[in-house]
Amino acid sequence: MNTIRVVIVDDEELARQVVHEMLLPHPEVEVVAECANGFEAVKAVAELNPDLLFLDVQMPKLDGFEVLELIGPDVAVVFITAYDQYALRAFEVHAVDYLLKPFDGARFDAALERAKERLGTKMPPPSQLAAAARPPSQYLERIVVRDGPKVDIIPCERLDYAEAQDDYVLLRSQGKNYLKQETISNLETSLDPARFVRIHRSYIVNLERIAKIEPYTKDSRVAVLGDGTKLPVSRSGYARLKELLGEG
Amino acid sequence: MHPILADPRRLALYLAAWIPLVLLLAGVLASTDDFTWIQAGELTLPLAAVYAFVCLSAWYLCHFLPLRTSSIYYLLLTINAAAGLSSLIWAGAVGWAVAIGLGLEPQYLRQRPILFGAGFLLFDLAAAFHYALIALESSRQAQERAMQAGILAREAELRALKAQIDPHFLFNSLHSISALTTSDPAKAREMCVLLSDFLRSSLRMGDRERIPLSEELALARSFLAIQRIRFGSRLQIEEDVKDGATGCLVPPLLLQPLVENAVTHGVATRVEGGSIRIGISRTGGRLAIRIENTFDKDARRGRGGFGLANVRKRLEACYGDTASMEVREAEDRFRVDVQLPAETEAAGAAAVAHPAQRKGD
Numbered sequence: 001m002n003t004i005r006v007v008i009v010d011d012e013e014l015a016r017q018v019v020h021e022m023l024l025p026h027p028e029v030e031v032v033a034e035c036a037n038g039f040e041a042v043k044a045v046a047e048l049n050p051d052l053l054f055l056d057v058q059m060p061k062l063d064g065f066e067v068l069e070l071i072g073p074d075v076a077v078v079f080i081t082a083y084d085q086y087a088l089r090a091f092e093v094h095a096v097d098y099l100l101k102p103f104d105g106a107r108f109d110a111a112l113e114r115a116k117e118r119l120g121t122k123m124p125p126p127s128q129l130a131a132a133a134r135p136p137s138q139y140l141e142r143i144v145v146r147d148g149p150k151v152d153i154i155p156c157e158r159l160d161y162a163e164a165q166d167d168y169v170l171l172r173s174q175g176k177n178y179l180k181q182e183t184i185s186n187l188e189t190s191l192d193p194a195r196f197v198r199i200h201r202s203y204i205v206n207l208e209r210i211a212k213i214e215p216y217t218k219d220s221r222v223a224v225l226g227d228g229t230k231l232p233v234s235r236s237g238y239a240r241l242k243e244l245l246g247e248g
Numbered sequence: 249m250h251p252i253l254a255d256p257r258r259l260a261l262y263l264a265a266w267i268p269l270v271l272l273l274a275g276v277l278a279s280t281d282d283f284t285w286i287q288a289g290e291l292t293l294p295l296a297a298v299y300a301f302v303c304l305s306a307w308y309l310c311h312f313l314p315l316r317t318s319s320i321y322y323l324l325l326t327i328n329a330a331a332g333l334s335s336l337i338w339a340g341a342v343g344w345a346v347a348i349g350l351g352l353e354p355q356y357l358r359q360r361p362i363l364f365g366a367g368f369l370l371f372d373l374a375a376a377f378h379y380a381l382i383a384l385e386s387s388r389q390a391q392e393r394a395m396q397a398g399i400l401a402r403e404a405e406l407r408a409l410k411a412q413i414d415p416h417f418l419f420n421s422l423h424s425i426s427a428l429t430t431s432d433p434a435k436a437r438e439m440c441v442l443l444s445d446f447l448r449s450s451l452r453m454g455d456r457e458r459i460p461l462s463e464e465l466a467l468a469r470s471f472l473a474i475q476r477i478r479f480g481s482r483l484q485i486e487e488d489v490k491d492g493a494t495g496c497l498v499p500p501l502l503l504q505p506l507v508e509n510a511v512t513h514g515v516a517t518r519v520e521g522g523s524i525r526i527g528i529s530r531t532g533g534r535l536a537i538r539i540e541n542t543f544d545k546d547a548r549r550g551r552g553g554f555g556l557a558n559v560r561k562r563l564e565a566c567y568g569d570t571a572s573m574e575v576r577e578a579e580d581r582f583r584v585d586v587q588l589p590a591e592t593e594a595a596g597a598a599a600v601a602h603p604a605q606r607k608g609d
Contacts, residue, residue, distance in 0.1 A: 011516070012420070012478050014427035021430060037519045060519045060544060082419035101423035142546075153546065 007033045009041040010056035019054045022108040038062025043149035045071040057081040070146040076118045139192040145178040160209045164202040199237035270296040282355035303374035310378040327375045335367030401565040446470040453500035462494040468507040482521025493530040497591045506539045509555040514541035535590040543582045
């Protein structure tokens with residue numbers, strides 16, 4: 001049997017210890033890393049490419065759902081938490097199982113069994129997971145972006161605009177560019193429509209950044225941002241803008 | 249509904265109060281030589297029986313012209329006009345009819361001004377009486393409201409106390425114990441004891457009005473001892489507790505939620521952990537509690553608004569304006585300052601004896 005490579009993520013050492021201990025009777029499982037926070041977890045997944053993640057939900061900086069959003073579809077995830085209110089969300093993001101602290105060996109083994117069955121089957125792409133991981137009827141407050149093992153957190157108020165680039169979106173924030181694997185339509189639905197507007201097929205802009213709108217051709221306009229950046233505005237995009245700004 | 253007509257007992261008392269008035273009026277009439285005592289009684293008794301009910305109508309005037317908000321001239325004018333009118337009808341028409349019936353018409357006609365004056369005065373008297381009645385009623389209602397508010401505040405307090413013990417804290421602690429049972433059984437037992445101590449004392453506190461700050465501090469310490477086992481070196485604790493401050497009385501579970509907030513929304517949000525500083529001092533009649541902790545400015549999980557809001561509400565319910573709570577954020581430090589009157593055993597007992605009055609202030 002192939003070795004199952006496991007990463008344990010929890011900010012409490014004792015909690016990691018429990019998982020470790022319950023994996024002892026399973027020689028087919030190898031713990032390749034233990035992580036004390038979300039950043040470490042994302043880094044470990046990028047570098048070690050494990051099969052299975054035991055993931056705490058409440059952690060500093062990045063929570064379990066954000067970690068899941070960043071690590072992509074190839075890793076099976078078992079959530080471990082003391083909070084039962086995330087169970088539904090966990091299954092929406094296709095977690096293998098959801099362990100409530102404290103748990104016993106039998107419950108843990110059952111979760112491990114389910115994980116083994118799931119190994120090798122692909123999960124949906126991360127962009128879909130991201131949408132599901134977001135609590136319903138709540139807009140994003142920040143966007144997490146992974147660049148290899150490195151994780152950046154962009155609070156939405158610091159996002160200037162987003163530009164579609166094939167399967168990715170380019171996010172512009174404080175003079176820096178970030179690439180995130182997500183469609184621009186998906187991003188649009190996650191952002192607060194009162195603060196962000198889709199001005200073009202390929203662009204979403206932060207309303208607060210727009211300095212002025214100038215005519216460009218007969219049918220189109222450009223939005224000039226505070227830092228001088230010019231973004232194309234389509235006719236329907238202009239209609240949306242007018243509606244939003246008109247109300248203000 | 250009329251407060252006297254609505255209640256037979258009150259009506260009986262009201263009518264009884266008319267008996268001396270009837271006697272007085274009969275006496276005045278008898279002293280004029282036109283009437284004998286018997287005749288005066290025969291005339292005044294039916295008249296008074298009618299007028300006692302006429303005077304009840306003063307209530308409607310008093311009700312629509314409250315003393316506090318009405319202009320005094322308008323009020324005097326209206327009431328005296330009503331008094332004049334009702335007296336005119338009473339002494340003039342009703343009195344005449346009764347006098348004719350009794351065969352006392354000439355005497356009546358001579359003494360009519362006395363009856364008219366009496367009617368006027370009696371109506372004014374009734375108005376004054378009704379004003380007093382209304383004032384009494386509204387003060388009784390105010391007292392009832394204050395008592396009701398006191399009961400509500402107390403219920404809210406108990407509900408708040410129940411909500412204070414975070415179930416996730418329990419589950420996480422039990423999980424830590426579960427981890428320790430194999431790796432460090434002695435430590436597992438220690439944590440069981442700490443957790444039991446914590447639970448026992450927080451449950452016991454629910455039914456007490458005030459507890460010594462030393463007990464509250466002990467509770468916070470056992471909470472922190474448990475969290476130290478969970479978080480290890482990520483949690484640093486400093487204490488600066490001045491002698492003489494811990495004897496003061498405080499509402500139960502005042503300090504503990506602040507400390508809990510400092511852990512869950514402060515230190516726990518930082519990868520590298522942080523420190524919590526508890527400062528308690530007493531200056532004269534004031535007790536000052538300061539909880540300071542490191543926190544992650546970018547942490548998304550709010551600032552623990554619920555726990556803090558709860559403490560603020562309870563301070564308000566217990567002390568009104570004499571206590572304050574201030575929250576400050578600077579860089580990566582989060583600080584809560586609570587100031588309240590330094591109550592000791594004796595003063596505290598007195599305050600507890602009149603909670604409703606203090607709340608009504």
